[in-house]
Amino acid sequence: MAKVLAFALTGSGPLPQSTYELLGGARAVADAAGGQVHLAVLGAGVAGKIGDLAAHGADRILVVDSEHLAVYHPDAYLAAARAAAEASGADVLLLPGDTRGRDLAPRLGYHLRAGIVTDCVALEASPDGLRFVKPVYGGKAMARITVRTDRKVAVMRQRSLDPRAPDPSRRAEVLNVEAAIDPSTFRTQVVDHISEETTGIRLEDAPVVVSGGRGLGGPEPFKQLEELARLLGGAVGASRAAVDAGWVPPSCQVGQTGKVIGPDLYLAIGISGASQHLAGITGAKTIVAINKDEQAPIFGVAHIGVVADYREVLPHLLEEVRAARA
Amino acid sequence: MHIVVCIKQILDPEIPPARFQVDPSARQAVRGSAGLVISPFDENALELGLQLKEKHPGTRLTAVTMGDEEAVEALRKALALGADQVVLAADPAFNGLDSYGTARVLARCIEKLGGADLVLFGRQAGDWDHGLVGSLAAEELAIPCVTLVREIQMDGDGVRLVREGEGGVDVIAGRLPLAATVTNADSNQIRFPKVRDMMLARGKPITRWSAQDLGLDPADLEPTARAAEIDELFVPDRTSSCQFIDGEDGAEKARKLVQKLRELKLL
């Protein structure tokens, strides 16, 4: 009987949205095999955070609550995750595709002697077993992967699994798990955390994202993108090329190795639409592209395309939007 | 100080989807006209290593790759950019290894080199995008690993690393020996090799190690080493449904775009 263990790596913050996605995915896998869904909630001051998790699909909730889990530290989270995995006895372990889950997966897999698949976008359960679906070659191809080890670790890309509609009648058993976390054995120290400066709304939460790429030609035009984003109640994003050029901070990067976002409206300006960039916007509901090259791959995924030099369109676009807002 | 940078040669990840094909039966990408390059994040790692070498006189930098004979080109580029020594781990037994196996091979290379104070990897290779080898190799070497690193500063055997964290960056303090997986930032963009250095690199020695040289029995690379198997590789369907906005000039296009967004209730 399959047991699937999903992880919530909370630090001292709220439950990440990915928790509900992982529960949705875990539920589908467990149901197909007549199994169970366990959820490990790792963090400091976790007690108040587990209220609605049964309704979202957990059969058993394993809580590892420790002051040493207040900030993400790999040694601390590895100890906590191992203790939870042990207590659960699950054969499939699902981690979130954020910086914590990506960091933890290889460490946990190594110590559990488990095969690992990262950046998964789907779990296919069948009578023959479980297959992991993962984009490769930057998203230009997809792979179906079977993991031969008894225990399997998968990191799920954010926004790729659907949460279940909550069922308030569901109940879960809550178990406190002790983990031996001894900070004196930590081999590194987290000495500081510097929050991203966000003047407005966070990129991940923004309903509108205005993104710029190498085609903007320099840092200056990003000021116009910022104004447009502000007028639309959104945030500014960028391609890796714009980040690498130093035009915008790395926190703006959208894509496979940047942020994975799902805004209502995504405006891509001077972005070619490399598969690695597109990996970050598969959740966007409407994509608008402005690019002077009608062959640019971005038009392959855009819903609305404007073939033009952005310098001829953007000032007018700003004007129109300003007028509409006034 | 000895810095080892592990690099992987891959199919140019920038080729457009239209020119990308896979061989479904071999479960591999078709090379086609695409060039081979050093995986971009490995270049970020190499650049970081080179900057540290320049800052700290007496530092030796070794580039290591596991690959076939073609991967020599990647090593030559590393030599041209300033690596002191390069190692190619090549053996038929290494074909088709997964991340565990690859990590083991690289760890054995580093041990055979007499160890390293700092081992750098790219955060993930631009072909299979697993992002596992650096952390797994560090486990094999029993040294701590800091992932998603943008910057590194050293002071004696003390190291400060800036890594990507949730909602910002974490500053990590550690001691050598240590491993790091590197992500992109404007400060670690790979430099361009000089033509003269490219020429000189052609004459420099390349160390080649087989499984036997590394004391690896093919059995060491089984079975977890082949735990994750690719059953199927395919190119997803791409159906485009882009509606193009036309117009005489930028002003008209902008006006029509705004109108369209209004219709869709996005404005």
Ligand SMILES: Cc1cc2nc3c(=O)[nH]c(=O)nc-3n(C[C@H](O)[C@H](O)[C@H](O)COP(=O)(O)OP(=O)(O)OC[C@H]3O[C@@H](n4cnc5c(N)ncnc54)[C@H](O)[C@@H]3O)c2cc1C
């Ligand atoms: C492993 C790996 C991970 C990666 N992860 C990411 C990631 O997370 N996010 C990401 O974005 N990239 C990522 N990349 C890089 C990606 O492959 C591309 O290199 C990058 O997205 C290109 O950025 P760009 O579209 O801004 O630049 P380009 O590809 O150079 O495109 C610029 C575009 O601007 C257009 N243009 C130029 N001038 C104008 C003008 N005046 N008006 C209008 N249009 C104009 C051009 O027609 C062109 O289409 C990754 C790569 C690898 C290998």
